[in-house]
Amino acid sequence: MKITRRQVIEYLQITVGTAITASGINGFYAPNHIADGGVSGIGIILQYLLHVPIWLTLAVINLPLLWLSHRLWGGRVGVRTLVGTVLLSVWVGVLHWHPFSHNVLLAAIYGGMLSGVGLGLVFRARGTTGGTDVVARFFSHIFPISMGQAMMVIDFFVIAGFGVTFDPTKAMYSLIALFISSRAIDVVQEGTDFARAFTIITAHPNDVASRIMLEIGRGVTRMGGRGAYTGEARSMLYVVVLRSEVTRVKSLVYEVDPDAFVVVANVHEVIGEGFRSPPVEE
The missing domain is CATH 3.30.70.120 (Alpha-Beta Plaits)
Incomplete structure (x- = not known):
């Protein structure tokens, strides 16, 4: 099968994007006990409570979710999704950054920016990093809610978990990180020159x-x-x-x-x- 120049660029984007996202997790989120929801947030909570490495949580949750998606709805799991899912776990396990800042507000802002920019690059390359979108799709089939609403509910419970595990202040900072990450994803995918x-x-x-x-x-x-x-x-x-x-x-x-x-x-x-x-x- 011929590999086009565009495909090479897209896989490079996925590689760089997952590395940037992992930098946000290890350099800002994890040291300050904040996150923007999703599986990475669950990983940070489990690392604090049970000392489970974040990369292991990402792999253990994401890969079975991809298998579940294939079993429930059929179709082939995209190569870009597999690559993005595996690379994010690898980068989180490999990139052991010294905390960039212990200021929680700065960590929420810059962690959200890095996470959003990284995921935006992955999405722009037509890939994903697995995550709770499979669970959201499952709930949207069971209950009369949309995928977007299901994702909001899941992120709410993950961030609420930060409030219970750490303190309510960390949950509020996590909401800031979630907002900034979402906006950064939009900017990377859609551009700034509107x-x-x-x-x-x-x-x-x-x-x-x-x-x-x-x-x-x-x-x-x-x-x-x-x-x-x-x-x-x-x-x-x-x-x-x-x-x-x-x-x-x-x-x-x-x-x-x-x-x-x-x-x-x-x-x-x-x-x-x-x-x-x-x-x-x-």
């Missing part, structure tokens, strides 16, 4: 669209609409631009039609011509 999407309702759609395409060089989609109150047919224009182009678009629209109705929305990721290239195999 675009803006314009929805423009105007009486002069042809003129507005022509000027946007000619002067800014962005494609415009025209859609039909009808006002619910007046019953009049109106045209809507949809265009996605960079943040640096927002002011130009607004000025251009109102030069053509001072009565135009404009909605500007945040867009976290844009794939296509003029933005990010599609994720296709090389």
Whole structure:
């Protein structure tokens, strides 16, 4: 089987990502008894209570969960998931960092950043590190809740375990770490240079669209609409631009039609011509 350049890059991303996540666990989380939930949080609790190495907990919990996923729902467990799961356990066992900080707040902030950046790289490479998502999926099949809600419940109980095992303050710091980690994952996967999407309702759609395409060089989609109150047919224009182009678009629209109705929305990721290239195999 031919290995493409993209596949090599993705496996490198998984390797680096799991190493970064392990650094956050060993350098910030474990020494300060905080975590952002999940299996790593269970590992830190067991290390404190029973002196079980965190890497062993990760392996003992994650690998059976992957087998359970295969047995319950069928399908082949992805190679990237196996690689990510094994590498995280290996890195946590190998990278024995001296604690980067004993300040619990700094540990929550920087541990969350490292964990999120590392997991974001793994997810961006189409991999995972196992974890409680399998348990969440199982509960979502039994109870009328979504995967996201199930994950929140699981993380809640893990972080509540920190409050019982250590003290409530550590649980509150763990919530900070969970929030920061989640945001870091989003930034790594979606990028920081967020675009803006314009929805423009105007009486002069042809003129507005022509000027946007000619002067800014962005494609415009025209859609039909009808006002619910007046019953009049109106045209809507949809265009996605960079943040640096927002002011130009607004000025251009109102030069053509001072009565135009404009909605500007945040867009976290844009794939296509003029933005990010599609994720296709090389």
